[in-house]
Amino acid sequence: MHELALMAELQRLAEAALRQQGAQRIHRLRLRLGAVAGVDGEALRLAFAVLVSQATDHSPWRGAVLDLETIQARCFCSNCEQPFSPSDVIHACPRCGQLASRLLAGRELELASLEVS
Numbered sequence: 001m002h003e004l005a006l007m008a009e010l011q012r013l014a015e016a017a018l019r020q021q022g023a024q025r026i027h028r029l030r031l032r033l034g035a036v037a038g039v040d041g042e043a044l045r046l047a048f049a050v051l052v053s054q055a056t057d058h059s060p061w062r063g064a065v066l067d068l069e070t071i072q073a074r075c076f077c078s079n080c081e082q083p084f085s086p087s088d089v090i091h092a093c094p095r096c097g098q099l100a101s102r103l104l105a106g107r108e109l110e111l112a113s114l115e116v117s
């Protein structure tokens with residue numbers, strides 16, 4: 001389950017940002033996760049819940065909240081020269097049936113914002 005490793009990496013990033021700002025607590029972590037990023041959002045939520053549940057009084061993670069924003073996949077058909085939103089894992093154009101030549105969105109995994117104090 002690579003979501004655990006991912007959560008550890010996000011934890012490291014967030015704590016570095018916390019120190020940089022001279023803050024003590026992480027209140028809210030907002031992530032943008034692409035639908036086809038290859039990351040299980042629910043597993044990520046679970047890993048975050050474990051992190052917060054294990055946080056002691058002195059941990060910056062105590063009471064922290066995770067906002068997970070899912071970014072839907074968006075493809076581009078070079079045949080129709082139009083973008084489209086695929087309806088399933090096979091990215092076929094709804095107009096002509098050709099497989100998408102490019103993925104415009106959906107692979108994101110970004111730390112969008114961090115609320116600290």
Ligand SMILES: [Zn+2]
Pocket residue numbers: 077078079080081093094095096097098
């Ligand atoms: Zn097409």
